[in-house]
Amino acid sequence: MAHILKTILKDVLPPEDISKLYSAFDIVGSIIILKIPDSLNSKKQIIAETILMNIKSAKSIFAQTSAVQGDYRLRTLEYLAGVNCATTEYKEHGCRFKVDVSKTYFSPRLSTERIRISKMIADNEIITNMFAGVGTYSILIAKNNKTCKVYSIDSNPIANELALVNAELNKVQERVIPICGDAREVIVKQLRGTSTRVLMPLPEKAKEFVDSAVMALREKKGMIHYFAHIKATSKKVVLDNVALDVKYAFTNHDYRIVSTRVVREVGPRMYQTVSDIIVTNKRS
Numbered sequence: 001m002a003h004i005l006k007t008i009l010k011d012v013l014p015p016e017d018i019s020k021l022y023s024a025f026d027i028v029g030s031i032i033i034l035k036i037p038d039s040l041n042s043k044k045q046i047i048a049e050t051i052l053m054n055i056k057s058a059k060s061i062f063a064q065t066s067a068v069q070g071d072y073r074l075r076t077l078e079y080l081a082g083v084n085c086a087t088t089e090y091k092e093h094g095c096r097f098k099v100d101v102s103k104t105y106f107s108p109r110l111s112t113e114r115i116r117i118s119k120m121i122a123d124n125e126i127i128t129n130m131f132a133g134v135g136t137y138s139i140l141i142a143k144n145n146k147t148c149k150v151y152s153i154d155s156n157p158i159a160n161e162l163a164l165v166n167a168e169l170n171k172v173q174e175r176v177i178p179i180c181g182d183a184r185e186v187i188v189k190q191l192r193g194t195s196t197r198v199l200m201p202l203p204e205k206a207k208e209f210v211d212s213a214v215m216a217l218r219e220k221k222g223m224i225h226y227f228a229h230i231k232a233t234s235k236k237v238v239l240d241n242v243a244l245d246v247k248y249a250f251t252n253h254d255y256r257i258v259s260t261r262v263v264r265e266v267g268p269r270m271y272q273t274v275s276d277i278i279v280t281n282k283r284s
Contacts, residue, residue, distance in 0.1 A: 008054045012046055028101055028108055029088030030059035033077065048080035059083050062101070072156040073105035073204075093118075095140050097166050104159040105133050110201070113263050113274060114140050117199065117225055120276075123147040128195040128216045130183040130209060131202040135163035135176060142172040151195070152178045153186050184212040196222045203227040203272050207249035214253055220281045223258075226250075227274050229266060238262055238271050246275055254280045 005025060006018050020040055026033040032051060036044045048061040060083045066076035077086065086102035093115050099106050118141045121127070125148045129138045138152035152167075154160050160180035167173040179186050198213040200206040206227050214220050228245050232238040242260050258276040266272050 005051070009047060009050055012050050013043065017043065026108055027055075027057070028099055028106060029090040030057060030083075031062065031086065031088045031101055032058045032060070033062050033064050033101065034080075036063050044080060048082075052081045060085055060088075062086070068105065072103075072159070073202075074103065077102050092136070093140055093143075095136075095143055095166075095170050097134055097136055097139070098162055098169065099134055100158060100162065104156060104162060106136070109264055110136075117141070118144045120223075121145045121148055121197070125149075125196045126194055127151070127197045127199065128187070128191055128213075129153060129199040129201070130187075130213060130216075131200065131206075132163060132178070133159050133201075135166045135178060137199055137201060138163070138176045138178075139166055139170050139172055142167075142175045143170055146175075149175045150177070151186075151191055152176050153181065153183045154178070155180070155182050183209060187212045187216045191216050193218055193220075198222070198224045200225060201227050203229045207245070210249045211252060214279055214281070217279060220253075221279055224277045224279055225274055226277050227263075227272065230271050230273050231269055232271060233269060235262060235265075235271065238273060242273050242275060246277065250277070250279075256280065 005021055017040060020037050022035040044063060052058050052061050061081040062077040063080055064075050065078050068075045087100045090097045090099050092111050114137050121141055127148060127150045129150055129152045132138050132152035132154045135152050138150040142148060142150050152163055157180050160178050163178035167176040192215055195216045198216050200213055213224050230238055230241045230245055232241050239260055246257060256278045258278055260273060260275040263272040263274055
């Protein structure tokens, strides 16, 4: 999308400013979220207004002014142009999601990963999504396989409320069950030994929850989709580092890595990965 941004702004910014622009921006429904370098802060208004005029689907422009942070993985947003509203409807793979980009975590950049996992689901599976947000993975899975059931956990009450809304919006409310709470506590109290598959889409902290993920599996055996942030000098050596990370995270369990893929680069020498892992627990 970098070329789109540069094309839109070429008539309002000089070439030296164009070269400073960040290479990507997020489009979430009618909302556009930009990262603007400090050196261009004085021009952020003209940047936002020009984008608003040139992208027909856009109604609101925000600048991201902090990294994703905190237990709810929120980023600080600064309103720049258009309608000052952080709530929108986002469409993906035939599903509709109500999203509040200021009060819940959401990334349109995981669209490919969401559809990939949804296509892996077998009939009659029971799935625990430990970090479900507004329900994107959970609802897409349930929409694509009408025989499965998904427990959709998130500790953010606003995300949980939106997951309830989104389940009804997509007519899967009978099979997607949003639960508000800490995933570890919810699994201990409600979901121990219930599931054939567990999703862990929290790369910053997933390794801290591995024992709980295994606890959710029937007889502590089944598939876990384990997300991680992996440091590596280049994309070529990421997979070696992933194997070490998984070995450390799953040290208490017998397992087999079925596949690993790089989802995206999230920073200098930092990659988001997902490993599809079969837990066998032969030792138990």
